Amino acid sequence: MxxxxxxxxxxxxxxxxxxxxxxxxxxxxxxxxxxxxxxxxxxxxxxxxxxxxxxxxxxxxxxxxxxxxxxxxxxxxxxxxxxxxxxxxxxxxxxxxxxxxxxxxxxxxxxxxxxxxxxxxxxxxxxxxxxxxxxxxxxxxPLGGLTAYRALFSRAGLKDGDNVLVVGAGGGVATFALQWALHGGARVFVTSSAPSKIEQAKTLGAEGGVLYTNENWAKQLQEQAGGFDIIVDSALGEGVAHYPDLANPGGRIVFFGGTAGDIPALNARKLFWKQLSLLGTTMGSPADFAAMLAFVNQHRIVxxxxxxxxxxxxxxxxxxxxxxxxxxxxxxxxx
Ligand SMILES: NC(=O)c1ccc[n+]([C@@H]2O[C@H](COP(=O)([O-])OP(=O)(O)OC[C@H]3O[C@@H](n4cnc5c(N)ncnc54)[C@H](OP(=O)(O)O)[C@@H]3O)[C@@H](O)[C@H]2O)c1
Known part of the structure; x- marks a missing residue:
C-alpha cells in the first residue's frame, strides 16, 4: 500500500x-x-x-x-x-x-x-x-491541553485555592483550562457569549459565570467571585480593560490568543500598584506535554x-x- x-x-x-x-x-x-x-x-x-x-x-x-x-x-x-x-x-x-x-x-x-x-x-x-x-x-x-497546561501551571503558577477566571468558556483551550484549574484545586469562574455554555461550565465544576456580551459583565463577575488570582484569556479585545480591576493583588493575567482583536489602553497604575503580571504563552515544551499527560492520568480527566x-x-x-x-x-x- x-x-x-x-x-x-x-x-x-x-x-x-x-x-x-x-x-x-x-x-x-x-x-x-x-x-x-x-x-x-x-x-x-x-x-x-x-x-x-x-x-x-x-x-x-x-x-x-x-x-x-x-x-x-x-x-x-x-x-x-x-x-x-x-x-x-x-x-x-x-x-x-x-x-x-x-x-x-x-x-x-x-x-x-x-x-x-x-x-x-x-x-x-x-x-x-x-x-x-x-x-x-x-x-x-494535545494542542489545547498543552496550551492550557503551560498557561496555568508553568506560566501562571496555579496553586490550590487560587481564584481563576477562564474567558470564553466554550473555546477548545478554555474547556481544558477549566478542567485543569478545577483539578488543580482552584475555584473557577467563566465568561461566555452563551448562557448554555455557562451552564455546561458549571456542570463541569465552575462556580459561576457571566455573559461577556452584557455591558456590566465585569461588575457582575466581581459580585459573584470577588477578585481573581489568575485570568486565562485567548480573546484579547475590549474586555481586557477590566482585568486590572478584576485581578487580585499579585494576580497573573495570561494570554495565548487574540480571537477578539487587539487590546485597548490599560490602567497601568493598577498594574504596578497591585503587583500584577501580564504573561504571554504559546503551546508548550516537551516537559509541559509530559506533565500535562501525567496530570490527565493522575486525575483520570476526560x-x-x-x-x-x-x-x-x-x-x-x-x-x-x-x-x-x-x-x-x-x-x-x-x-
Ligand atoms: N498561542 C498558542 O499556542 C495558542 C494555542 C491555542 C490557541 N491559540 C489561540 O487562542 C484562541 C482560542 O483557541 P481555541 O482553539 O480555544 O479556539 P475556539 O475553540 O474557537 O474558541 C474561541 C472562543 O473564544 C471565545 N471568544 C470569542 N470572542 C470573545 C470575546 N470577545 N471575549 C471573550 N471570549 C471570546 C468564544 O467563547 P464562547 O463560545 O464561550 O463565547 C469562543 O468559543 C484562538 O485565537 C487561537 O488561535 C493560541
Whole structure:
C-alpha cells in the first residue's frame, strides 16, 4: 500500500478536500503513525482563512492526533511499533523551558498533519495514550491541553485555592483550562457569549459565570467571585480593560490568543500598584506535554468533545467553527 486518504487544503478560502495521496516517508528517528482520530483547533480555521503566518499549500492540516505506531526509523525505537500513542504537536521546541527556539514549529503547517490515515512525526513527539481515554478523547488533548497546561501551571503558577477566571468558556483551550484549574484545586469562574455554555461550565465544576456580551459583565463577575488570582484569556479585545480591576493583588493575567482583536489602553497604575503580571504563552515544551499527560492520568480527566465527524466530513466539521457554537473539541474519526 503506497497511498492513503487525506484531507488536503489547496489554498486560502478553499474547502478541505478528501484525496488519495502518497503515504509519507519516514527518516531516521521518525515514526509513521496510523491515525485513528484527529481534532480541530482554531489554528486550522485561521489557516483556511489565509490568516496565519507561513502559509504553504497544498497542506494536510491537523495538529492533534492519536493512533498506533506503524513503523519507526531506527532500531533503537522498535519499542514504539504497535503502541497506542498520542502525538505532541509542538515540534523542535529547543533547549530553553522559558520560550521556544528558532526551529520550533507546529504539526500541520508547514509539515503535513493528522487529518490523514498516516502522519510522520519525530519519535520524541510520541507519548503513550492514556489508558482511560478512547482514541477520540486522546486526540482531543494535545494542542489545547498543552496550551492550557503551560498557561496555568508553568506560566501562571496555579496553586490550590487560587481564584481563576477562564474567558470564553466554550473555546477548545478554555474547556481544558477549566478542567485543569478545577483539578488543580482552584475555584473557577467563566465568561461566555452563551448562557448554555455557562451552564455546561458549571456542570463541569465552575462556580459561576457571566455573559461577556452584557455591558456590566465585569461588575457582575466581581459580585459573584470577588477578585481573581489568575485570568486565562485567548480573546484579547475590549474586555481586557477590566482585568486590572478584576485581578487580585499579585494576580497573573495570561494570554495565548487574540480571537477578539487587539487590546485597548490599560490602567497601568493598577498594574504596578497591585503587583500584577501580564504573561504571554504559546503551546508548550516537551516537559509541559509530559506533565500535562501525567496530570490527565493522575486525575483520570476526560476531555470535553462537542462533536465527532468522519474524516470525509472534515469541511463540515470546520464550518462548525464559523459559528463558534461548540463547547469543547471537534474531533475527526479517521480510521
Ligand atoms: N498561542 C498558542 O499556542 C495558542 C494555542 C491555542 C490557541 N491559540 C489561540 O487562542 C484562541 C482560542 O483557541 P481555541 O482553539 O480555544 O479556539 P475556539 O475553540 O474557537 O474558541 C474561541 C472562543 O473564544 C471565545 N471568544 C470569542 N470572542 C470573545 C470575546 N470577545 N471575549 C471573550 N471570549 C471570546 C468564544 O467563547 P464562547 O463560545 O464561550 O463565547 C469562543 O468559543 C484562538 O485565537 C487561537 O488561535 C493560541
Amino acid at each position: 503506497t497511498t492513503q486518504k487525506a484531507i488536503v487544503l489547496h489554498g486560502a478560502n478553499e474547502p478541505l478536500i478528501l484525496k488519495e495521496v502518497p503515504i509519507p516517508a519516514i527518516g531516521q528517528d521518525e515514526a509513521l503513525v496510523r491515525v485513528k482520530a484527529a481534532a480541530f483547533n482554531r489554528r486550522d480555521w485561521w489557516i483556511q482563512q489565509g490568516r496565519y503566518a507561513g502559509l504553504k499549500f497544498p497542506i494536510v492540516l491537523g495538529s492533534d492526533g492519536a493512533g498506533v505506531v506503524e513503523r519507526v526509523g531506527g532500531d533503537d525505537h522498535r519499542y514504539w511499533v504497535g503502541r497506542e500513542v498520542v502525538i505532541n504537536p509542538s515540534l523542535w521546541w529547543g533547549d530553553n523551558e522559558a520560550f521556544q527556539g528558532k526551529s520550533f514549529r507546529i504539526l500541520g503547517l508547514p509539515d503535513d498533519g493528522t487529518f490523514a490515515e498516516f502522519v510522520t512525526v519525530p519519535v520524541t513527539n510520541l507519548h503513550e495514550k492514556p489508558d482511560h481515554l478512547s482514541f477520540e478523547e486522546a486526540a482531543a488533548l 476531555p470535553v468533545i462537542h462533536a465527532t465527524y468522519p474524516l470525509e466530513e472534515a469541511e463540515a466539521a470546520l464550518r462548525q467553527m464559523d459559528r463558534s457554537t461548540q463547547f469543547g473539541k471537534i474531533v475527526l474519526n479517521v480510521s
